[in-house]
Amino acid sequence: MIRLDQVHVRHRIRGTGFFRHAAVHALTAASLEVRRGEILGLVGESGCGKSTLARMLTGLQRPTEGSVSFRGEDLWNMPRARRRVEFGSSVGVVFQDPSTALNPRMPVGRILRDPLDVHRRGTEAERTARVEELLDLVGLPPHTARSLPGRLSGGQRQRVAIARALALEPQLIVADEPTSALDVSVRAQVLNLLVELRERLDLGMVFISHDIQTVRYLADRLAVLYLGRVVEEGPAARVTAAPAHPYTQALLSATPSLLEKTERIILTGPVPSATNPPSGCPFRTRCWKADEECATVFPAASLGADGGEGDGQGDGEHRWHCVHPENGAEQAPAGGGRARTEVSSAGSTPSPASESGHGPETPETAETPETPENPETETPDTSARSTQ
Numbered sequence: 001m002i003r004l005d006q007v008h009v010r011h012r013i014r015g016t017g018f019f020r021h022a023a024v025h026a027l028t029a030a031s032l033e034v035r036r037g038e039i040l041g042l043v044g045e046s047g048c049g050k051s052t053l054a055r056m057l058t059g060l061q062r063p064t065e066g067s068v069s070f071r072g073e074d075l076w077n078m079p080r081a082r083r084r085v086e087f088g089s090s091v092g093v094v095f096q097d098p099s100t101a102l103n104p105r106m107p108v109g110r111i112l113r114d115p116l117d118v119h120r121r122g123t124e125a126e127r128t129a130r131v132e133e134l135l136d137l138v139g140l141p142p143h144t145a146r147s148l149p150g151r152l153s154g155g156q157r158q159r160v161a162i163a164r165a166l167a168l169e170p171q172l173i174v175a176d177e178p179t180s181a182l183d184v185s186v187r188a189q190v191l192n193l194l195v196e197l198r199e200r201l202d203l204g205m206v207f208i209s210h211d212i213q214t215v216r217y218l219a220d221r222l223a224v225l226y227l228g229r230v231v232e233e234g235p236a237a238r239v240t241a242a243p244a245h246p247y248t249q250a251l252l253s254a255t256p257s258l259l260e261k262t263e264r265i266i267l268t269g270p271v272p273s274a275t276n277p278p279s280g281c282p283f284r285t286r287c288w289k290a291d292e293e294c295a296t297v298f299p300a301a302s303l304g305a306d307g308g309e310g311d312g313q314g315d316g317e318h319r320w321h322c323v324h325p326e327n328g329a330e331q332a333p334a335g336g337g338r339a340r341t342e343v344s345s346a347g348s349t350p351s352p353a354s355e356s357g358h359g360p361e362t363p364e365t366a367e368t369p370e371t372p373e374n375p376e377t378e379t380p381d382t383s384a385r386s387t388q
């Protein structure tokens with residue numbers, strides 16, 4: 001339904017020292033397909049580019065380079081009006097924090113009616129009926145329509161945000177960490193609601209999280225992102241049973257499931273910066289298998305078959321970018337060596353990326369125009385120097 005081909009997103013920021021400008025490589029050569037009706041789980045640590053990818057999939061931002069296609073047609077070559085009407089009504093989005101995603105001055109009924117008015121859906125009476133229907137769909141009583149978002153609990157607000165995303169009967173919902181700003185007690189409710197709605201309405205969903213253990217049970221397919229690159233992708237069961245990329249292996253080991261006994265992999269080495277990504281494989285500064293070969297070029301995709309053999313002859317369902325893949329056979333050293341930084345992943349453990357610097361480069365220095373019509377268009381710097 002939506003396809004990204006070799007998508008790059010760079011944000012220009014103010015540099016330091018001699019260099020007046022620098023670029024944050026938020027996404028690099030990302031290729032990904034979202035198929036109709038499936039749940040695609042997108043995982044990776046903080047700052048790896050998950051929200052940027054969500055903005056690509058929802059047309060909220062234009063890529064610096066590469067293409068986004070919707071039902072086979074280039075989204076950004078579509079006339080603007082068609083893009084708004086056809087694409088805009090086919091894809092709904094739910095953001096992480098419902099308290100900032102909803103206009104605090106608009107009553108809920110108005111918030112839900114807004115997309116119907118903008119897209120001129122139905123008559124006045126039909127729009128009113130649709131608002132009631134939407135509230136019912138997400139389990140909120142009709143009188144919620146008169147409340148301001150500030151009068152609702154976090155869970156109720158996220159239900160309103162989900163209802164708004166569903167207003168135009170989309171075929172796909174992109175949910176960017178939809179439960180991480182909520183109380184633990186209501187997370188499961190909101191998650192269950194999304195899963196139930198997906199089945200009831202035959203929706204496709206992109207579910208974004210830093211928690212691979214949550215995503216693995218929800219998703220049909222998984223894509224793992226590291227420093228702006230999709231490093232592994234495939235059927236969720238296959239990726240989690242036999243992760244090929246060491247980073248996926250480390251993510252899974254950081255929150256062992258109750259069913260499987262895995263040793264926790266402690267990642268060591270410097271966390272690279274998105275302004276100066278390492279040459280070759282972006283994970284090599286923390287990877288226990290890194291050697292010289294890993295520093296030359298970003299590894300080409302290996303395709304798996306039979307549960308993840310990197311034979312290059314496979315069905316293409318499971319693919320990864322690593323020259324020394326795990327394939328479920330080799331064991332990573334746990335806990336030893338140069339250990340300092342623990343891998344970020346599930347739950348509430350802080351991410352090394354957020355501790356060490358993807359974030360700080362962004363705030364006041366960001367110069368990227370966020371409007372879809374005004375992308376940053378510099379040529380990619382594929383010769384970025386290593387951080388080591």
Ligand SMILES: Nc1ncnc2c1ncn2[C@@H]1O[C@H](COP(=O)(O)OP(=O)(O)OP(=O)(O)O)[C@@H](O)[C@H]1O
Pocket residue numbers: 011012013024025026044045046047048049050051052053210274354358359360361362366367368
């Ligand atoms: N407007 C911007 N200007 C400059 N840099 C940005 C901008 N938006 C994002 N970035 C940078 O791009 C990279 C990817 O950011 P993104 O928000 O997509 O990550 P994320 O995986 O969603 O992180 P989190 O899990 O913390 O939400 C980060 O290094 C971030 O600092």
Ligand code: SF4
Pocket residue numbers: 245246247281282283284285287288289290291294299321322323324325
């Ligand atoms: S390519 Fe090399 S550094 Fe990258 S994940 Fe594979 S083994 Fe590790």
Ligand SMILES: [Mg+2]
Pocket residue numbers: 050051052176
């Ligand atoms: Mg994000």
